[in-house]
Amino acid sequence: METDRAPLARQTSGLTGRPVLALAASCHPGPSAAVTVLVTVLAVAAGHSAGGCAWLAAAVLTGQLSVGWCNDAFDARRDAAAGRPKxxxxxxxxxxxxxxxxxxxxxxxxxxxxxxxxxxxTVHLAGVGAAWAYNLRLKATMWSWLPYAAGFASLPAFVTLSSGAHSWPPWWVVVAGALLGVGAHLADTVPDISSDLAVGVRGLPHRLGTSGTRRVLPVPLVAATVALALGPPGPLPAAGAVALTAAVATALAGAALGRTHTKAPFAAAVAVATVDVALLLAQGSRIT
Known part of the structure; x- marks a missing residue:
């Protein structure tokens, strides 16, 4: 057992004796920051005041920190058994x-x-609660995708309901958010499927397998592009047409290259997700 843990200790040796840094590294800082920035920028695009954006950012950041720390604390034994350097x-x-x-x-x-x-x-706290439910239970079930869908769908609703209009976002924004959440779940799980299976975790991606998840991954992301491009009333704008064409072409290319290059579908999914986020931010003024 000591031999198994030695490489892990070396990878986090810089944090030994520095509990504050170790705690900061346990909050999933990358995703926490990314989600907070995304919601803040969306709030700016939707016309929120500086103060409103600050409250939104603070609420989302604390929610994301709680989810990240909950995940690492609950999975401590699993992560140690799987050899993850957390x-x-x-x-x-x-x-x-x-x-x-x-x-x-x-x-x-x-x-x-x-x-x-x-x-x-209440809507935002429901999304945070869904993320906690994922950590504590649903991660290991076939419903592992559901908290991600609920959590991501709640974010644009949080932005619009906290605006001066206090309105729900259009259906196509909520659908796109949920689909982006499913895509994020699949992408986030791909690197850990084998080690998760070894410790008994059987979420949806684990049931699909690594290759199956890579192939399915672009599907919800392209569907999100379709919702964002075709959902708004009126004719399809040029930016929407370009985004939709690029997303479909990228997803198909990733699937085709995936037969010989195993990382191609994942790279394609990241590219499509980038298109989706850009398209969502471009629609900022239309979501309220």
Whole structure:
């Protein structure tokens, strides 16, 4: 067992004796920052005031931090058994400390969300709750995709419901958000499918297998592009047509190249997701 953990200890040796840095590394900083920035930029595009954007950003950030810390604290034993170099799994920070941080962030997320409006805050907290449900239970079931769909769909609703109009976003924005969430789940899980299976996790991507997930991955992302391009009323704008053509062509190319290059479908999915996010931000003023 010591031999198995030695490479992990080396990979996180820089965090040993630095619990604050280890705790920061346990919050999934990349995804937490990306989601926070995306929602903030969408709020700016939707016409929120500077103060409104700040409240939204604070609520989303604390929610994302709580989800990231909950994930690493709950999965500490699984991550150690799977050989993942995460700070909690290698002992750089204790699970108790990470649990405390998760609950503290969640406690802050509640009032920050409700400060944006009671309905808006409730919708956002429902999305955060779905993410916690994923960590604690649904991750290992065939319904693993559902919390991602609910969480991502709640974000544009949080933005519009907290605006001056207090309106729900158009259906096509909610659908696109949910589809982007499913795509994010598939993409996020691909690198860990084999090690997850070894410790008994059997979510949807694990049932599809690595190659199956890579092939399916572009589907929800292209569907999101279709919703964003064709959902708004009126004729299809030039930007929407270009985005739709690029997404379909990229997905098909990734699927074709995937027969000889195993990483091609994943690379194509990332490219399509980038197109989707750009198209969503371009529609910012039309979602309220």
């Amino acid at each position: 700070p909690v799994a290698t002992g750089a920070v204790s699970p108790q400390t990470v649990w405390a941080a998760a609950h503290t962030a969640l406690a802050l997320c509640v009032p920050l969300s409700l400060m944006c409006g009671s309905l808006a805050g």
